[in-house]
Amino acid sequence: MAEYDFDLFTIGAGSGGVRASRMAASMGARVAVAEESRVGGTCVLRGCVPKKLMVMASHFAEDFADAAGFGWSVGPTSIDWPAFIATKDKELERLNGIYIRLLRDAGVTLVEGRAVVIDDNTVEVAGRRYTAHRILIATGGWPSLPQIPGIELAMTSNEILDLPQLPKRLAIVGGGYIAVEFAGIFAALGVAVTLVVRGDTLLRGFDQDLRTSLAEEMAKKGITILHETKVGSIERCAEGDLSLRIGGALETEAEDLRVDAVLYATGRKANTKGLGLPEIGVRLDETGAIVVDQFSRSAVESIYAVGDCTDRVNLTPVAIAEARCLVETLFNHNPTVMDYTGIPSAVFSQPPIGTVGLTEAEARKRYGEIDVYISRFRPMRHTLSGRDERTMMKLVVKRDDQTVVGCHMIGADSPEIVQGLAVALKCGATKAQFDATIGIHPTAAEEFVTMREKQPEPHAVAR
Numbered sequence: 072m073a074e075y076d077f078d079l080f081t082i083g084a085g086s087g088g089v090r091a092s093r094m095a096a097s098m099g100a101r102v103a104v105a106e107e108s109r110v111g112g113t114c115v116l117r118g119c120v121p122k123k124l125m126v127m128a129s130h131f132a133e134d135f136a137d138a139a140g141f142g143w144s145v146g147p148t149s150i151d152w153p154a155f156i157a158t159k160d161k162e163l164e165r166l167n168g169i170y171i172r173l174l175r176d177a178g179v180t181l182v183e184g185r186a187v188v189i190d191d192n193t194v195e196v197a198g199r200r201y202t203a204h205r206i207l208i209a210t211g212g213w214p215s216l217p218q219i220p221g222i223e224l225a226m227t228s229n230e231i232l233d234l235p236q237l238p239k240r241l242a243i244v245g246g247g248y249i250a251v252e253f254a255g256i257f258a259a260l261g262v263a264v265t266l267v268v269r270g271d272t273l274l275r276g277f278d279q280d281l282r283t284s285l286a287e288e289m290a291k292k293g294i295t296i297l298h299e300t301k302v303g304s305i306e307r308c309a310e311g312d313l314s315l316r317i318g319g320a321l322e323t324e325a326e327d328l329r330v331d332a333v334l335y336a337t338g339r340k341a342n343t344k345g346l347g348l349p350e351i352g353v354r355l356d357e358t359g360a361i362v363v364d365q366f367s368r369s370a371v372e373s374i375y376a377v378g379d380c381t382d383r384v385n386l387t388p389v390a391i392a393e394a395r396c397l398v399e400t401l402f403n404h405n406p407t408v409m410d411y412t413g414i415p416s417a418v419f420s421q422p423p424i425g426t427v428g429l430t431e432a433e434a435r436k437r438y439g440e441i442d443v444y445i446s447r448f449r450p451m452r453h454t455l456s457g458r459d460e461r462t463m464m465k466l467v468v469k470r471d472d473q474t475v476v477g478c479h480m481i482g483a484d485s486p487e488i489v490q491g492l493a494v495a496l497k498c499g500a501t502k503a504q505f506d507a508t509i510g511i512h513p514t515a516a517e518e519f520v521t522m523r524e525k526q527p528e529p530h531a532v533a534r
């Protein structure tokens with residue numbers, strides 16, 4: 072491979088790019104990675120990590136209030152928002168430093184700047200050209216905004232993570248996981264949150280019982296949810312606040328929603344614009360995502376892509392796993408196909424959701440006959456705190472062989488609980504094996520091994 076500068080040139084030092092670069096270098100490959108922003112990517116700097124820190128920061132408000140039920144007098148509480156933003160930024164800087172060090176220690180050459188692909192084996196960064204036997208695109212995704220008048224007044228998830236002051240009133244447009252997570256964060260911090268959703272429920276694609284339960288819990292926390300509502304325009308008012316022109320499903324009675332800030336969380340698109348890909352024959356789909364085969368190879372033999380820029384399953388652990396499979400295939404003589412079944416995921420709403428496997432609707436469609444088990448209860452903590460928050464747990468079981476094919480929970484710690492159960496589902500556990508497992512008492516998690524009553528047929532919730 073001496074005719075090339077590198078064996079692998081990665082574009083994008085985010086979750087997928089960093090993992091692929093480090094792993095390939097550890098197998099002896101000569102690797103470079105280009106990064107136009109900061110090493111770490113969306114998850115570390117603009118996604119999972121800062122978002123989760125914000126969830127934690129906001130949750131203290133409820134924790135302080137709940138403490139009274141256990142005999143504590145907490146006194147008046149308040150958050151110093153700029154102080155929180157500063158400590159959060161310090162932590163992100165620390166993580167950014169760790170990622171840079173990991174790359175350097177692995178012997179990866181870090182090239183700072185925006186990369187474009189020139190041909191099948193050449194990349195250009197800041198006016199300098201590099202050749203490589205293989206090129207990996209790992210450029211992630213970027214928020215996508217509708218082109219409505221005044222959209223420049225809206226924030227995306229990128230900006231809201233650096234918000235200098237807390238607004239009094241916040242509109243969040245969108246009903247996906249990013250929208251509901253930020254709704255929970257800001258509502259807990261005392262901001263009046265209005266969620267503007269185009270469809271009739273939140274979290275399209277999730278199990279219907281989770282969607283319904285989440286909407287109920289969010290309403291209890293004072294979040295206003297406007298379903299089947301669209302925003303036509305945004306204007307800055309003379310008073311300095313923002314006016315959103317909103318209309319119902321039939322777009323008849325348009326009215327104004329006055330807020331101090333607006334967040335658009337209306338989806339993300341693959342970050343492939345201007346990379347020079349279609350020009351050299353890399354195929355993109357209609358949304359701009361790179362079309363790849365099961366080995367993450369694009370339409371050009373020497374060019375590969377992993378992570379959000381391929382729009383398969385847009386989660387950090389998936390980008391990392393795709394990177395691992397790719398490096399096994401290319402540098403370890405071990406062709407490895409990524410397994411997309413049974414990927415667990417979480418929504419860090421308040422309360423949070425953990426989910427793995429098929430929704431009830433998907434299981435019914437795929438298998439016809441299924442058994443459904445549901446448990447709804449008030450968590451032990453709230454028997455004393457007095458908070459009206461309910462936990463919901465659900466198992467979806469294939470009737471013929473009793474395999475558990477779906478496991479869904481909304482309630483405190485559900486992402487932590489469902490991660491473990493994802494292993495059981497991956498192993499093909501049956502309902503009888505769940506039942507034979509001894510619970511840990513007293514926990515919420517033990518409900519998953521003590522659900523005995525099947526839901527009557529047909530299960531009453533809309534599907």
Ligand code: FAD
Nearest residue numbers: 083085086087107112113114118186211378379385386387
């Ligand atoms: P990224 O991590 O986005 O990395 C791409 C990198 O490429 C970036 O650093 C970018 O600057 C760089 N780049 C782009 N173009 C170029 C170029 N031309 N030249 C040089 N560099 C370039 N996932 C979870 O699993 N759990 C969560 O809780 C979660 N929460 C999220 C919350 C938010 C608000 C958001 C936005 C995302 C969240 N995600 C979460 C998704 C997760 O962040 C992504 O799936 C993951 O980061 C994808 O990794 P990636 O390697 O594909 O791309």
